[in-house]
Amino acid sequence: MLILGRRLPAPPAPPLALLQGLPRLPWVWAVAGVAALLGAAILGVLVGPVHIGLGTVVQAVLAPIPWFGASSVDPSQASILWSLRIPRVVLGALVGGMLATAGAAYQGVFRNPLADPYLLGAAAGANLGATLAIAFAPGSSLIGVNLVPLAGFVGAALAVAGAYALGRTVTGLRNTIGLILAGVAIAAFFNAIQTYIQQAQTNNIRQVYSWILGRLVTAGWDGVLLVLPYVAISVAVILLHRRLLDALSVGDEEVTSLGISARRVRLIVVVAATLGTAAVVAIAGTIAFVGIIIPHTVRLLVGRSYRVVIPLSLLFGAAFLVLADTAARTVAAPAELPIGVITAFIGAPFFIVVMRSTRAAAL
Secondary structure (H helix, E strand, O other), X not given: OEEOOEEOOOOOOOHHHHHHOOOOOOHHHHHHHHHHXXXXXXXXXXXXXXXXXXXXXXXXXXXOOHHHOOOOOOHHHHHHHHXXXXXXXXXXXXXXXXXHHHHHHHHHHHOOOOOOOOOOOHHHHHHHHHHHHHHHOOOOEEXXXXXXXXXXXXXXXXXXXXHHHXXXXXXXXXXXXXXXXXXHHHHHHHHHHHHHHHHHOHHHHHHHHHHHOOOOOOOOOHHHHHHHHHHHHHHHHHHHOHHHHHHHHHOHHHHHHOOOOHHXXXXXXXHHHHHHHHHHHHHHOOOOOHHHHHHHHHHHHHOOOHHHHHHHHHHHHHHHHHHHHHHHHHOOOOOOOOHHHHHHHHHHHHHHHHHHHHHHHHO
16 A cells, blocks of 8 residues: 555454464374374284284274174283273373363463463362372262362362452453463462372372372273263364464454454363363373473474364374373383373473573564
8 A cells, every 4th residue: 555655564454354364274284193193092002011913903993893793802802902901092092182182272362382281270279189089088989980080170170260260350351461370379379288288198198199190090991981071072162262262362352353252262262171171180190291292393383373283283182192101101111100201201391492482482
């Protein structure tokens, strides 16, 4: 545009046009994500103290399908596959996919690549809930479910609800900084209570730390069935809002100009991400760095649009945690390392690289 001989910059594109022009999920990367997940799942099923060949695994998987006929798989091997290895791989995929998806959602909501699913205190709340259950009601159950994961789920939900309530009273949720600071305060408070309980109940401290560092222990499909509804609902909500996360990354005004409340979008996404995070943390403990490593890697590879980042984070996060669990089972065999040790070993240097690159970009 020329005014008095001077060329002025073109006006910014309308938000709706901006959203319509965002890239769709590249089929090549979608295929790569599915292939990575399938490869990790096959490796996770094959690896174990009892050798089971790939052919046996294929026969055992196809056996329940009527038109493939009866299976010749040894009953003991079939029991190992269907009661231990396959449920563990499926649970690892659910946990990893949910943590990576929640991490990407949090990064979109707070416009910060260093945000993770535990930003608002979910980890601290889950740790406190599990610690209380382990210290004061070991081995107890409620409605047929072990009390530890239930207490972890309740603790995580209460921590995030408290952070949200505190952030609303302080800033009215007009900005994300107040919400993040509220999460830090709630996490510090819950961690202080947990430390006190650990010091008072030293007999259970080893079991508490084993839970905190994360683990996938399955003896059947109970854990999978427990978290599957929460993960399915959370992932579906986040996927439906991924276009609005792109608008939030530009600014709240972009969402508001579409006739949608940015505060409402932020609340829905945070609640969905927290619900799924609380569920998987309750069953697997606090596994760190998955929510940072995977979304940021996807962002570096395929771009910053959440229409692409969210679904690919789901696939690659699932594959990553299955591989991390396989490593945890084999590195120190016959002993088993906590998964949190493996993910922290990979994630801590990655976090430093991300932090330095973010600082360099800001400068």
